[in-house]
Amino acid sequence: MRPSIATVIGAALLLSGCDSSGTRLPAAPGSGPVTDGYALSGKVTTSGRPAIGARVTVLEELPEPWTTTDDGGNYRIPGLPPSHIWGRTLVRFSQPGFFTEFTRTRIITDTRVDVVLDPLVVVTVGDVVRGSVSASDPKCAGQDYEDGACQRFAVIPPATGMLDITLTTTGAPTDAALDVVNAAGDAIAEFFGQPKRISLTARAGETWEIRVVIDRVAPVDFELRTVMR
Numbered sequence: 693m694r695p696s697i698a699t700v701i702g703a704a705l706l707l708s709g710c711d712s713s714g715t716r717l718p719a720a721p722g723s724g725p726v727t728d729g730y731a732l733s734g735k736v737t738t739s740g741r742p743a744i745g746a747r748v749t750v751l752e753e754l755p756e757p758w759t760t761t762d763d764g765g766n767y768r769i770p771g772l773p774p775s776h777i778w779g780r781t782l783v784r785f786s787q788p789g790f791f792t793e794f795t796r797t798r799i800i801t802d803t804r805v806d807v808v809l810d811p812l813v814v815v816t817v818g819d820v821v822r823g824s825v826s827a828s829d830p831k832c833a834g835q836d837y838e839d840g841a842c843q844r845f846a847v848i849p850p851a852t853g854m855l856d857i858t859l860t861t862t863g864a865p866t867d868a869a870l871d872v873v874n875a876a877g878d879a880i881a882e883f884f885g886q887p888k889r890i891s892l893t894a895r896a897g898e899t900w901e902i903r904v905v906i907d908r909v910a911p912v913d914f915e916l917r918t919v920m921r
Contacts, residue, residue, distance in 0.1 A: 729771035732797070734805040736765045736785055743809055746787040749877065775799045785809060786877045791844055791901055794879075812846040812899065817855070817918045821845060825868075825904050826911035842871075842905040847918050848897060854921045855894040857902060860887040862913040871903040894920075 732750065736743040742765025749758040750769060761767045775781045780796035783805065790809035797805050810830075815821055829841040849855055859870040859882075870888040872880045875898055882888040894900060906912045 729773060730799050731768055731770040731802045732772055732781075732783065732799060732805065733766070733768040733802070734807065736761050736767065736787075736807050736809060738787075738790060738809045738811070741765075743787055743790070746785060746790075746809065747877075749784045749786075751782040751784055772799055784877045788875075788899070791846070792873050792877045812901070813844070815845045815847055815916075815918070817847050817849055817920055819918070821916040822914070823904075823916075824911045824913050825906050827906075827909045841907075842903045843914075844901060844903040845916070846899055846901050848899050849894040849920055850896060851920060852895045853893075855892055855900065856917075856919045856921060857890045857892075857900075858887050858917045858919075859889075859904060860915045860917075861904075863910070867906055867908050868912050868914065869903075869905040869907075871905055873901040873903070875899050 732748075736746045736748070742763065743761055744763055744765065746761045746765070746767075747758060748761065748767045748769065749756050750772060753773070757769050757772065759767050759769050772781070775798050780798045782794060782796050785793040785795070785807045787809055790811055793807050793809060795805060795807065797803055823843055825841055825843045827841045829843060847855070847857075857870065857872060859868070861868040868888075870882045870890060872890050872892065874880075874892075880890055880892065882890050892900075902916065902918070904912075904914050904916065
């Protein structure tokens with residue numbers, strides 16, 4: 693029997709070192725040597741060119757360490773704790789005009805992560821978007837712990853108000869998730885129901901990323917609607 697998305701998320705939370713509320717658990721005794729921290733570094737590019745000034749943020753740590761890329765697209769964040777035993781550290785890469793990327797990496801030594809940012813695909817609020825998403829589509833992360841194939845779009849509200857986003861899919865509703873990422877890179881997700889809906893307060897000119905995510909091999913047809921009210 694195929695596990696539900698809720699089961700998968702719960703297992704991922706434990707593997708990432710968090711309890712069911714998302715609170716990070718203490719490291720297990722003897723999980724690694726005492727260290728002053730490791731460095732996360734790498735390069736961020738867009739269409740083969742350096743992404744200058746992209747923000748790189750290590751999530752799930754308080755306060756969240758972050759930096760921006762230099763003129764060569766390079767970044768370095770020193771002094772990071774090792775990833776929780778069996779877990780991986782969540783890192784967010786963001787820059788205006790490009791889709792936000794999330795990646796998990798196991799930090800048990802100095803670690804390098806290179807990332808490519810893709811330009812936003814902007815759709816007009818009020819338009820209906822129909823398409824299909826399958827396992828052959830690019831991978832992207834959603835609400836921190838979800839990782840799967842996805843199609844993604846961006847909307848820029850023309851006015852301030854409530855933005856309603858509705859996703860309808862074919863097949864079992866638990867095979868797909870609706871993820872929304874705001875300009876700060878914070879994610880909201882809806883895993884349950886048919887259709888799936890997210891309502892949020894949006895400001896005029898603000899960019900919202902929308903991801904249609906699946907975790908199965910067979911293609912899923914979808915219809916995406918965005919409405920201002």
